[in-house]
Amino acid sequence: MMEEFEDEKPVEVKLVVTEEMRSYLYDITKWAKFLSIIGFVISIFVILAAFSIPALMNSNPAVATQMGQLGSSGTTIVTIIYFVLGLLLFYPSILLNKVANKGKQGILFGDQESLNNAMASLKSLFKFWGSITIAIIAFYFLLIFMVGAGVAKA
Template sequence: MDNFEEAESVEEPGQEQEQLVVTEEIRSYIYETAKWTKFLSVVGLVVAVFLALMAFSANAIIDGLALAAPGNALVQMGTAFLTVYFLCLSLMLFYPSFLLFKYSNAATTAVLYADQENFTIAMKKMKSLFKFWGIITIIILSLYIFSFLMMIVAKTGGAA
């Protein structure tokens, strides 16, 4: 058998490999951003917990509404709808808040200790956060367009 050796990549003198340089100014921006994202993530996590608690107290909320306003549309929908609604809201707030928290911790560690691995993790969490909100935005815009088209169909169908 032939003896194969791994070829090393050799840079030619005219070619330089592009590198991203993180200056002290950029590090200070990342560190300050990490502080704010930690604050926002903690607030988001607390609100998500309160929404989850509201989901599990939907029965009490509906009973209170039934006494105060018996004809309220929320009372007619029932506790199951309210529970699912608040749980969905809670999960939709929990996930991005959790990503922000993970970003904040990784970014802080990366900046303080010049840790490339944590910097990569921080950027990965930031990418995931924006991807999540991008998908949610696409879904909401699609629902708006669908609702608008259904409204047009309903109006033209009713006029005939």
């Protein structure tokens, strides 16, 4: 009886992509392209701001006095923070651009490999934002803990 099961081949399940699904995927590629372009523009502005904010802070005495004890290291910290934020916005824009380009090619030409690459980029995009979300939640819990510990000492 066990031999009967060993001889059977596993049933291969094929997914069917309907025309309605192709239409949805094509619409997704349009929005992904739009959002990737917006993301590129915003990330470039943030990176440019990273390098122009120190000059602005040094040229404005009111801002310099508000920086107080940080002095020139404050402008360096601001530059680093803005530069990292710009890079954090740039990476998902690259992934969205890949989704848009490969997805469109896969849908229009029936290219399975391009569609697979688009879905892999989409997976990477969700993993990236999931990781960022976990990091932000962990930071908030750490901040709440630190504030609670500070209140308890006072």
